[in-house]
Amino acid sequence: MIRFEPRENVSTRRAVGAPVFAALIALSLAAIPIWAAGADIATAYILMVNGAMGSVFAISELLARATPLILTGLAAAVAFRAKLWNIGGEGQLYAGALAAVAVGSGGFALPPYALIPAVLVAGALAGALVMLVPTLLKVKLGADEVVTTLLLNFVILLFVQMMLEGPMQDPMGMGWPQSEPVLEEAMLPQLIARMRVHAGLIVALVAAIFAAILMRRTVWGFEIRAVGANPSAARHAGIPVTATFVRVGLLSGAFAGLAGVGEVAGLKGYLTADLSPGFGYAGIVVAMLAGLSPLGVVIAAIFVAGVFVGADSMSRALGVSSYLADLVVAMSLLCVLISGLFVRFHVRIGGSRLTD
């Protein structure tokens, strides 16, 4: 029989080591599907590492891919800390992207210097408003936010498709369902000439630092953690639980919305309905790998981005399906969940201790 005995004190080394270990296990488990696909395992790993960080171009791709993942990771991390299960990062990302295009493609007469701030604010606001709906349905009517945020993802994606085939379609787009391009002045600048990594990365890093300070050093952050630890105890202690849920919901949605801004105004330049290959869902994995720590999110996002970029480049060379990346990311989530047990508990099987 398996038994778990809580540890008296959790060492930092163990808390940090566990997700790293989990990520490595998930990466090694990738050997099984690579083998099943009939590719040479060693070659595949070498190609993945090279594809993810073998050149300046690869590192630029890695950081460009990490940018939205940091933001959707933060969206999940702050919300999950309050046990507000926002699984709607994908929809909030699209809402942010839609707002960014609406403001950034010249729909409003704004002076050039105001365009980038306006695009960022519009995207964050759109994401926040989308998350406000399930948050209010939760706190006012008791509707489970997991299901409402998940279902809203589909609604928003359909809404985006409707806008792209209707009022926001590019008249010069030859009938393709894509938006008008974002104006040159509204585009986030590139960080390295002729490379795709863009100033959205700076936005994401600032957001991570902001979230870290908020969660650790402010009353609001304390309230978020208290509500997550025990909502009824928090209420007894006089913490405004409803207001805390609304605040953290808005913040979470805003982060995901900013991820959408970066993708259209930093990378693509226009909006299509296939903008995100599941960044919203991958953000959940990022947050869990980071142990919900905002600064950890940055590192976890770079790891997940590396899996995506590396697997993409490997799959082009070896013909292994690029769904391998999604598979590794999903396995990382399961591995980090299990590794968390070893951080918090002594695990005993039968009478003997499995861990020290």
Next chain:
Amino acid sequence: MIEILDILVNPNFWAAAIRIATPLIFGVLGALICERSGVLNLGIEGIFTAGAMAGWMAVWLGADLWTGVAVAAAVGGAFGLLHAVLTVPFGLSQHVSGIGVTLFATSLSYFAYRTALPDVSSPPRITPFQPLKIEGLSDLPFIGTALFQQTPLTFLALFLVLAVAFILNRTPLGFAIRAVGDNPAAVEAQGLSVFGLRVGAVIVGSALMAIGGAFLTMSAFDAFFFGMVNGRGWICIALVVFASWRPGKALLGALLFGAFDAFQVRLQTEVGAFVPGQIFLMLPYLLSIFALVVAARKADYPRALLKPYFKGQR
């Protein structure tokens, strides 16, 4: 108004409603069994996908249709076992574990499909289940078309509603499952295994979800497409709350949903020229959110839902 009446008196409309409801009946029953035992199973969306892929793949590789259904159920049960191990003996977050299972099952299904069929432009087809002809019943006016020209899996779904209702409400096993979702300590005091009951319930529930997925590729359609589950699993989770965890109401919820979905498709052909199609496609999701919100006020959740249980702990 006349057009709406025309839709409602057409037996084909009701046949479509029941067809659309079928995978949801499997899914809602599966989710209901898991939740009644105290485990929320958000793996449902991925288990639907895995069932759809595995069942179809088995048939495509030469198995007969019922073997395909069995393969789907076994694959679903395996993912259920994974979720059960993580959430029951390990006591990990049911939310995060469920999302993890969905991501894992979905990506594994897609990877397996792409690996088996690296470069097909159009998805290969199988010969799916055909409508069951029932002598005397299928030829009845109206009722015959609406009810008795469905494929065997639909009849299996309807039968399972009765079976699950009977087992949950009338047998000692059902009583134990309900008790373990309300008060696990009391169940353990009776000398029953909380772990055993919960793990078993999650495996069986997940197998049903996977058959719901298999219905999509082996009955509703004849091929596997990426993204074909399209939120049906999440809709089931909402419908369970709407059904207050009762199989009979779950059937009613799934049928109402099916009727609504069939109705919006027909309405779309009537007024599609004036309203963008996406509005109609949004309606099922919005309806599910609405149903959840309406039911949430008076929802009587199984009291131990989401709460892990460890031996000797109260």
